[in-house]
Amino acid sequence: MAYTLYYGRSCGGIPSKTITWDENGTKDCSVWSGVTCDNRTGHVIGLDLTCSSLKGVIHSNSSLFFLRHLQSLILSYNDFWGSTISSEFGKLTHLVHLEIFESGFSGYFPPEFSYLSELVSLGLSSNDELILDTFTLKRIFSNLTSLEEHYLFQVDMTSVEPVSLMNLSSSMTSLTLDFCNLQGNLPDNIFYRWPNLEKVSLEANENLTGFLTKTNWSSPLKYLDLSFTEFLIDLPYLTESIKSLETLRLSSCKILGWNPTLLLNLTQMTSLDFSFNNFGGQVPWSFLNLKHLTYLGFQFNNFTGQLPDINAHNSSQISFSSDSSKNQSLGPLPLYLERISLDGNLLDGKIPHWIYSLQLLQILTLSDNQFTGQIDEFNSRSLKELDLSHNKLHGPIPRSIFQQVNLTWLDLSSNNLSGVVGLDEFSRLQNLISLPTILMVNSQFHHHP
Template sequence: MKPSLAFACFLFFVTLFAFTVFSFSSEQPAVLCHSDERLALMQLKDSFIIDKKALAAGSCAYPKVDSWDSQSIDCCSWDGIECDQNTGLVIGLDISSSCLYGSINSTSTLFRLVHLQKLNLANIHFNYSVIPYALGNLSMLTNLNLSRSEFSGQIPSEISNLHRLSSLDLSYVDLASPIPSVLANLSSLTSINLNYCGLQGMFPLAIFQLPELETIRLVNNSDLKGYLPEFNFSTKLKELALGNTNFSGELPASIGNLDSLEYLGLYNCKFSGSVPSTLGNLPNLKYLNLGSNSFRGLVPPTLGNLTKLYKLYLQSNYFTGVIPSELTNLTQLTDLILFGNMLQGSVPSSISRLEKLKFFHCDDNRLGGLLEMDAFLELKDLQYLFLSLNDFNLVSRND
């Protein structure tokens, strides 16, 4: 056989083999869900009724479980179900905002779905059931969302068994209880949202030290006490939202080590003392709200280093001294709120540099002297300007 003919035959057989393998693989049947998990899902569906009036108007999207049919072999195709493509095991369940009403406990067939990685039960009326301790048996969970669901009672300590958990959202669940300290065992946690939970007692300091944590939201828990620990090293923390809580004490100077921080909301708490100059060491900070506390002393000029900042709220404290001219370095600012302090001097004439400023409130201070209104006329985006309850002499360059 000539070499060219032999090579042509070789190519033919290689192509034929590849085509056969491709055809065989493409004809493999899709992996179906497991019958025991399909049964567990059907029993879960049957444990609820569909009631579009069970929750507040607008919180019920549509009843996802209507697509769940016992005659359907493959539950992986049902609405709200995610399966592993290779094994057919149910790894995701999202029945949020599905107009469901009914009680649930740790005997629910939900907890037979032991391979779940994502569980979203937000906006479901659970008839004020206690949060089931069996959630702690779902050891594969990475995301757990129970927000705005009608549970009651406290966070079960068994949740601390979820060592893979990355995101925990219990916001707007009426817990009315302390936070279990064992949550500090969740070493994989990146986000914890406990806004509007009626939390009580002391916040466990160890949670602040979780190595992967990026977001802490504790807003509107007026009976929750706590203070900020020393931050002796840089962390991944990007958002720290403690507004409307009973946190108190002074801000540690080591807060300046949180160089990933983008959002710091400490408004309407009981913080006191001076604001550390190290706050100016946070290069990524975009939102800073220290309003309605008992901070004293000078506004740190180092805040002028926060060049990404677009909202600065320092209202209703006891700040003294002048408005630092360094604040006019913050050229991204849209909101500068300083009312209700004891600031003196005048408004820096360089405020005209804040070209994006929309809201400027410096009313109810002890400011005075000549104030050139022309500086404000240059701020084309300015919508609200509050200067009252001071002692300014307003002048114009044309006077």
């Protein structure tokens, strides 16, 4: 049975799974939502109570800990504030998959987790309320020799010595320790301990240092996120040695040897983020794998110039060209782009028409630049976030913006927009959770009730 850790999902009004347990008056747990039973023995082997609106403290004598045959336990997105990660979890020795995201657990990570020797995937998150120290980490992970997926988010690891991560299983395929306040130096050779490693994410451990040494990278790494750490990144070595990368996120890192031509080595790239790195020159469109790119993040650098326009050489091929008179091809139209974030640069000129034609685009943030011209109509209805604020845009607000039914964030402030729009237009955007003062900062913009 394969398991995958999921984090960041939304319950979105999902009804509690426990509601159905007594609907038919049956005690047959195999028909209960979220419950999986062994067909032969009848034992409960799986319990998924994600988004079940459960509240209260899970005490050490809870009936949960009598389900000794459990192989999979998911308690994510409930409200167990005041509960600790009880040492009784250590009695569930057949667990293969354990996932508890955003459910309010607090206190110290119990060393009894070391009894879960069959665990393959572990996912936990807290708001720095759950604490893991070096002693407990060493004890736990020296025994979890089958662990492949390890995800901790906002677990307080302030006192953990980074070298102790060497105790993690050599079978590790995915390691995520985001926002965990890891401090100190990560050993240079640590990543080579895991030959099957496909994902590393150490985002926002701002006092964590390290260096990717110039040694042959043996693992098939696909995902690397060292954003907002003190890692030294030898970019020429990285792009030459790890060509299997599909996601590379290096926001606010100490990047050595930046040269946009190095991006040509990353032929599998689908997601790229180099935000907050003080890069200059033009956005390196011609060196990107635009054919498969879904996420492009270059926020808060010093990129200048205009975004490329589309140049159609013939009916069968569409290419970019930064200067259509020179007919310079910069690659195929990025049909799969879902996010473009270029805020906080020095870009100017018009927003090119090809951006408005992207059918899968969900997030477009171009704020704090010097874009001019009018905002065109969007051809799709896929937008979730749109931020074009603090530019020099003028003209009316396109009607297509009010047809973006999934839009949660809209900011067009600090431009020179004009025209008339009814407040009922905004009422169509029922998922909108943020609408800055658009009526106040566009002096020629009017509204009617």
